[in-house]
Amino acid sequence: MMKYVLKRIGMLVVTMLLVSFLTFLAFELISGDPARSMLGTNAPSYQVDALRHELGLDQPFFLRYFKWLTGFFSGDLGISYSYRQPVWDLIGSKLMITILLSLISFALIVIISIPMGIFSYQWGGGPFEWIRTSFNQLCMAIPPFFTGILLSYVFGILFRVFSPGDFPDLYEEPGAAFLHLFFGAICLSIPRIAMTTRMMRSTIVSEMNKAYVRTAISRGNDRRSVLVTHVLKNSLTSVVSFLGQTMAEILAATIVVEQVLGIPGLGRFLVLSIAQRDYPVVQAIVVILAFWVVLAGTLADLINQSIDPRLRLGGDLA
Amino acid sequence: MRKKLMAITLVTVMALTLLAGCGKKTSDSQSKKNDRAAKNTLAVGVAQDFDSLDPDHMTVAGTKEILFNVFEGLVKPNSEGEIVPAVASEVEKSEDGKTYTFTLREGVTFHNGDPVEMEDVIYSINRRRDGKDAAAQLDALSVIKKIKGDGNKLVITLSEPSNEFLAFIMNAYIIPADYKDLETAPIGTGPYKFVSRKIQDSLVLEKYADYWGEGGSIDKVTFKVLEKAEALITGLQSGALDVVPHLSSDQIAQIDKSDFDIMEGNMNLVQALYLNNAKKPFDDIRVRQALCYAIDKQMVIDTGFDGYGTPLGTSMFPSFGKYYDESLTDYYKPDIKKAKALLKEAGYPNGFKMTITVPSNYTPHVNAATILAEILKEVGITATLEPIDMNTWLDKVYDKRQFQTTITGLTSDNMTARKLLDRFGSTKAFGDGDKRIVGNNFTNYSNKDYDKILKKALAATDDEEQTELYRQLERNLTENAANVYLQDMADLVATRKGLSGLTFYPIYVLDISTLKWEK
Numbered sequence: 001m002m003k004y005v006l007k008r009i010g011m012l013v014v015t016m017l018l019v020s021f022l023t024f025l026a027f028e029l030i031s032g033d034p035a036r037s038m039l040g041t042n043a044p045s046y047q048v049d050a051l052r053h054e055l056g057l058d059q060p061f062f063l064r065y066f067k068w069l070t071g072f073f074s075g076d077l078g079i080s081y082s083y084r085q086p087v088w089d090l091i092g093s094k095l096m097i098t099i100l101l102s103l104i105s106f107a108l109i110v111i112i113s114i115p116m117g118i119f120s121y122q123w124g125g126g127p128f129e130w131i132r133t134s135f136n137q138l139c140m141a142i143p144p145f146f147t148g149i150l151l152s153y154v155f156g157i158l159f160r161v162f163s164p165g166d167f168p169d170l171y172e173e174p175g176a177a178f179l180h181l182f183f184g185a186i187c188l189s190i191p192r193i194a195m196t197t198r199m200m201r202s203t204i205v206s207e208m209n210k211a212y213v214r215t216a217i218s219r220g221n222d223r224r225s226v227l228v229t230h231v232l233k234n235s236l237t238s239v240v241s242f243l244g245q246t247m248a249e250i251l252a253a254t255i256v257v258e259q260v261l262g263i264p265g266l267g268r269f270l271v272l273s274i275a276q277r278d279y280p281v282v283q284a285i286v287v288i289l290a291f292w293v294v295l296a297g298t299l300a301d302l303i304n305q306s307i308d309p310r311l312r313l314g315g316d317l318a
Numbered sequence: 319m320r321k322k323l324m325a326i327t328l329v330t331v332m333a334l335t336l337l338a339g340c341g342k343k344t345s346d347s348q349s350k351k352n353d354r355a356a357k358n359t360l361a362v363g364v365a366q367d368f369d370s371l372d373p374d375h376m377t378v379a380g381t382k383e384i385l386f387n388v389f390e391g392l393v394k395p396n397s398e399g400e401i402v403p404a405v406a407s408e409v410e411k412s413e414d415g416k417t418y419t420f421t422l423r424e425g426v427t428f429h430n431g432d433p434v435e436m437e438d439v440i441y442s443i444n445r446r447r448d449g450k451d452a453a454a455q456l457d458a459l460s461v462i463k464k465i466k467g468d469g470n471k472l473v474i475t476l477s478e479p480s481n482e483f484l485a486f487i488m489n490a491y492i493i494p495a496d497y498k499d500l501e502t503a504p505i506g507t508g509p510y511k512f513v514s515r516k517i518q519d520s521l522v523l524e525k526y527a528d529y530w531g532e533g534g535s536i537d538k539v540t541f542k543v544l545e546k547a548e549a550l551i552t553g554l555q556s557g558a559l560d561v562v563p564h565l566s567s568d569q570i571a572q573i574d575k576s577d578f579d580i581m582e583g584n585m586n587l588v589q590a591l592y593l594n595n596a597k598k599p600f601d602d603i604r605v606r607q608a609l610c611y612a613i614d615k616q617m618v619i620d621t622g623f624d625g626y627g628t629p630l631g632t633s634m635f636p637s638f639g640k641y642y643d644e645s646l647t648d649y650y651k652p653d654i655k656k657a658k659a660l661l662k663e664a665g666y667p668n669g670f671k672m673t674i675t676v677p678s679n680y681t682p683h684v685n686a687a688t689i690l691a692e693i694l695k696e697v698g699i700t701a702t703l704e705p706i707d708m709n710t711w712l713d714k715v716y717d718k719r720q721f722q723t724t725i726t727g728l729t730s731d732n733m734t735a736r737k738l739l740d741r742f743g744s745t746k747a748f749g750d751g752d753k754r755i756v757g758n759n760f761t762n763y764s765n766k767d768y769d770k771i772l773k774k775a776l777a778a779t780d781d782e783e784q785t786e787l788y789r790q791l792e793r794n795l796t797e798n799a800a801n802v803y804l805q806d807m808a809d810l811v812a813t814r815k816g817l818s819g820l821t822f823y824p825i826y827v828l829d830i831s832t833l834k835w836e837k
Contacts, residue, residue, distance in 0.1 A: 032709030036717055038369075038377045042731045045717075045751055045758055082378070083517065084370040084501050090517055157556075166558070167519075262549075264519055272367065272518065272545070277709055 004305070008298045012291070019290040020072070020283065024065050027279050033057075034081050034277040055081060068283065078280035080273075087284045091266060095288060097170060097181070098258070098265035102250045102292075104185040105192070109246060113193045114239070117200020118232070124201065139194035144253045147187040148260035155183060164261050180263065187257050192246050199242055203235040237304045237311075244300025248293040354560065355816055355835040359538040362828075363550045363562040367518045367543045372500035373491040374446050379826050382731070384541055386827040387523060387534075388429075389491035389506035392420050392439070392472070393484055395733050399639050399824040401484045405434060405492045405507055406472070415479030415779040418487075420472040426530045428494050429511035436467035441495035443474075443487070459486055479779040485734040509533045509831040518543055523830065535819075535834035554578065560814040563828055566681065567624035570810050583809040583822030586637050587727035588630060588738065589683070591674065591690060591802035594721055596762035599670055606799035607650070608660035612697045613690060614652035615804050622685040626808035632792040633728070633738045635806040637824035641735040643789050646796045657697045669698025675715055675724040678705035682807055683725040690725075716760050727807065733825060735788045736776070742795060743772045763800045 035052040036043075052058050056067075071078055077087035124132060152164035162183060168176040207213065208223075208231060216226045255267030266285050273281040305311045354360065368381040373389050376382055392406040403409060406420035426434045447459040461483065464475040476483060492507055493500065504512045509529045513522040521541040525534050542559060544550050551572050553559035565573075570580055591609070593600040600606055619627040628636060631646035661669060672694075674687045684705060691701040701723075706714065715721040730737035740748075741757030747769035748756050756772075768791060775787035795801070813820055819832040 030710075031713045032707075033713050033717065036712045037709045040377070040379070041712070041716060041726070041728060041758070042737060044756065045754055048717075049751075082369040084372060084375050259546075264516075269518060275707075275709075 005302070008301065012294050012298060015294050016287055016290055017069075020069070020287045021065065023283055023286045024061075024068070027277075027282070028061055032277050034279060037277045038082060068280075072287070077284040080281050081278045082276050083278075087280050090281065091269065091284060091288075093170065094264060094266045094269050097263060098251075098254055098267060099292070100170075100178075101181050101184050101188070101254055101258075101263065101265060102247065104181055105188040105250050106243070106247060108185055108189040109192050109196055110243065112189075113196035114200060116193070116197040117204065117239075118227075120197060121201045121204045122227075136194050136198055140191050140198075142190055144187040144191070145256045145260050147190055148184070148257050151183050151187060152261060167262055167264050180261070184254075184257050184261050184263055187261070188250050188253050192250065196239065196242065196246070200235065200239050203238050204231060207231045207235050233307060237308050240300050240304050240307070244297045247296030251289055251293060357538075358536055358835060359540070360536045360561065360817070360830075360833065361540045361542060361559045363544050363553050363559040364541050365543075365545060365547070365550060365564065367545075368515070368521055368541075370501055371504045371512070371515065373493060373504070373506070375501075379729075379731070383826050383828050384521065384523075385504070385506075386508070387510040387830045388504060388508045388512055389493070390508050391488045391490050391492060393488050395488060395823060395825060395827075397821045397823050397829070399637060399733060401488060401733060405439065409484065415481065416476045418474045418476070418483060420474070422470045422472065423530060424470075426507055427528050428507055429505045429526055430494070431528070432494060434492060434507060435495075436470070436472065438495045439472055439492055440465055440467055442492045443490045445493075446490045459490065481779055481781055481784055482734045482736060485732045489732060510539065513538075532831070534831035536830065539830050554812055554814075560817060561811065561820075561833075563809065563811045565810045565812055567626050567808075567810065570812065571624075573812055576815075578812045578814055579817075581811045581813060581820050581822075582626065583811065584628060584635060584637055585727065585729075585807040585809045586635055586824055586826065587729045587806060588633050588635060589686065589725065589727040589804045589807055590630070590633075591686075591804065592724050592726060592761050593801050594719060594723065594762055595764065595800065596719075597722055599664065599666060600722070602664045603798060604660045604664040605666065606802075608657040608664070608697065609694075609699075609802050610650035610799045611653045611657035611660065612699075613693055613802055613804075617652075617693070618686055618689050619805055622689045623682070623805075623808065626810065627805040628808075629805050630803045632796045632803055633742070633801075634735060634788075634792050637806075637822075638730075638735055638738075639824075640785050641788050641792075643792050646792060649796045650799070654696055661697060661699075666698075669700065671700045671702070673702050673704050673722045675704045675706060675711065675721045677708045677711040677726065679708055680726075683727070686804060687725050716758065719760050719762060725804075729826065731825065735785075739788060739791045739795075740772060740776070742768060742791075742800060744769050747773070761801060763795075763798075765794060765798055765800075768794045768798075 033048070033052070035048045035055060035057060039048055039051060049058075056064060059067075068078065077091075079085065080087050080090055083090060120132060155161040156164040162176070162180045167180055170177045204227070208227070213226055213231060216230060217223060254265060255271060257263070258265045258267040259271065266289065270282060270285045270289075273285070364380055364384070366378065366380045368376075368384065369378040370376045371381070371385065373385065376385065390404040392404060393401050393409060394404040396402050403423070405423060405426055407423035408421040410419040411417070412419075422434065422436065422439065428434060428438075443459070443462075443465060447462060461476045461478055461480050462474055463477040464473075466473045466475075474487075494505055497505060502515075507530070509526055509531065510523040511526040513524045515521045520543060523539045523541075525537050527533075542553065544553060547566075547569060550559070550562050550565070551569055554562055554573060554577075564585070573580070591613070593606060593609070595601060595606075615629040619625060619629060629647050631649050632643065634642045636642050636644070661667065674690065676683050676687045678684060684703070687701075687703050691703060694701045711724075711726075715724050728738065728741075737757060741759050742761070742763045742765075743756050743759060744764035745759060745762075746764065748754055748759075756776075771787055771790050771794065775784055775791065778784035778787060796803075809822065811820060816836050817833060818836055819834050821829050821832045823829065
């Protein structure tokens with residue numbers, strides 16, 4: 001087990017190195033010079049060159065990357081080009097908000113979809129099955145930004161439960177901030193809940209058709225206790241890896257939802273920083289988000305291993 | 319069928335909720351407004367976040383626009399386009415134009431309460447000048463040879479006479495010597511002091527009670543950053559905002575005029591179809607003139623900007639008073655026949671194909687380009703739009719000059735005509751790259767007469783003579799059809815009823831100190 005954990009951590013580091021290098025490269029390739037972007041059309045070329053020098057942009061590509069890398073490992077994320085403040089000071093509080101937002105969404109997904117999956121297996125079918133499936137389909141198809149607009153209209157303007165665009169301070173008004181995040185989490189989790197529920201249900205269905213279930217039932221156990229004692233545990237592994245990937249997609253969707261609901265998280269900051277060509281900020285956010293995604297995948301794997309000991313021997317699911 | 323039914327039901331429910339949402343309106347907006355008017359505070363919406371708050375590091379026009387209320391130089395601009403004393407109470411210029419003597423004003427204090435000393439003033443000017451801390455904004459302070467403090471007199475000696483020195487020293491804001499926290503807690507001498515700032519959210523300023531001058535009326539002003547255009551309008555309607563500057567005519571149309579006054583000023587920029595004078599067919603003056611005759615600017619303003627905007631005929635706008643030559647606006651009267659004849663003479667009897675590159679996030683420029691493409695069809699020219707993002711535009715069009723034609727708005731960030739005109743000096747006469755001290759000539763305009771007059775204008779010590787030379791430069795640009803000049807776009811500002819005193823400046827600033835709530 002220990003060996004496996006170490007291997008995963010090694011992979012995590014390699015992935016992050018790769019991601020950071022690729023973002024660095026991407027900015028090298030796309031057009032647009034941060035110095036000119038900052039100074040606009042009023043500045044003569046000598047001022048642009050002077051600023052480029054001040055920001056270190058006149059140094060060779062690999063040297064800049066190496067400097068950034070050594071800085072990163074010593075905990076220095078660099079200085080933002082446009083705010084001239086340490087990147088960490090700028091993104092620290094935003095990171096907290098995005099992590100909270102994705103954790104709340106994740107919690108909603110786990111808490112709702114796993115029982116829902118079992119429920120829809122147990123009580124699914126029958127004459128009203130079409131309602132359940134079409135509702136499920138609909139939920140899967142609703143894009144988070146649409147739910148965002150709808151929620152801000154209904155709960156923001158009509159009922160005034162929260163004020164979209166005016167995010168309360170996380171530490172001064174934690175309750176109001178949490179409520180605001182909760183609405184964001186609803187937008188993010190609806191399609192994912194629908195997907196996970198369906199996933200859970202179909203996994204149970206295929207497990208129930210396996211030989212061991214037939215054997216167990218033929219030995220006199222009733223379906224229900226077989227479901228609870230054997231099938232659920234076996235169904236969970238694929239759901240857990242699915243949830244690991246879900247984390248990545250939640251993060252991607254936070255970028256849109258934060259814009260719609262005016263949540264000052266990393267996603268919104270990322271989009272604006274790309275537009276401003278604020279490389280140090282973009283670089284830091286991308287690496288942090290990548291870390292978060294890879295970490296979720298790693299955790300999912302580790303959980304699966306403790307559920308299913310066969311995996312520890314290097315076997316694969318399926 | 320079942321799904322269809324579901325869909326219809328859902329859509330109906332959603333539509334009903336939306337309708338219900340629209341029902342509630344202005345009463346709420348009114349109560350919030352009364353609250354702020356009673357408390358004597360103000361909420362202003364801005365479309366872009368502020369960058370660095372250090373006066374020598376800020377580069378975003380919107381940051382300079384607002385921090386104009388916090389910082390002051392030895393002198394400052396007024397709304398008439400004049401330069402008036404600020405931290406200095408008197409300015410004296412020597413006969414030869416090489417020595418400027420500033421008398422420091424009595425009783426000027428920084429926002430932390432400390433009096434402004436000679437040491438602070440010299441520190442501030444040097445900090446901006448030496449470029450180590452302020453590479454971004456070296457400006458034209460390089461002409462300074464010597465700075466000397468003598469009692470309350472500051473004597474600045476220049477290496478060569480400069481008529482426009484005050485316009486540049488104006489932007490050297492006075493800050494406390496060796497003060498380190500300008501990024502997070504800026505301190506200046508202006509009528510408003512910094513209170514707090516949240517990145518991508520807001521900036522709060524408060525009236526500085528010990529201001530040396532008349533000072534402001536409003537006690538506290540919150541600038542709320544809302545990047546989305548719709549959010550600014552919703553903010554006004556819902557009562558969250560009182561003032562939003564720089565709105566478009568489309569946005570103005572959505573605002574309820576019974577709650578708001580719409581003030582119209584000028585953006586102070588030269589919007590034009592800028593031509594790459596080095597690229598065929600625009601290297602031919604006849605083609606450029608044909609374009610000028612073909613394009614009816616008033617029509618562009620009427621159809622694309624609901625009639626808001628001032629037509630221009632050269633690289634200068636009306637706010638610059640004495641420099642502006644109005645007679646050039648109608649130099650080319652719209653005349654399709656003449657345009658066609660000129661094109662034929664130039665060897666394009668059937669017109670040609672061209673590309674208009676536009677920064678896609680600037681709707682006014684994209685709108686103008688769309689209309690121009692329509693208009694140019696009449697003379698047989700097929701214009702294709704190439705929208706690109708602003709950073710790419712700056713790189714490809716502005717710095718690398720890889721374009722045929724483009725639409726943008728050029729501005730001046732100090733009170734001199736120079737910034738608008740010196741960029742058209744040719745590469746041959748004024749050099750290129752980092753050796754060039756005048757603006758970037760991205761249009762590749764090259765005219766021997768222009769270079770000659772520009773050299774004379776830059777060296778002139780007499781103001782009247784210099785003004786006359788600048789006006790000659792403007793005429794040269796028009797006569798040679800350097801670009802197709804369109805307009806100085808309107809700056810539309812929505813202010814809540816009951817708020818008065820909004821003042822427009824010839825440069826891009828929003829003066830808070832003149833605003834007040836009527837009692």
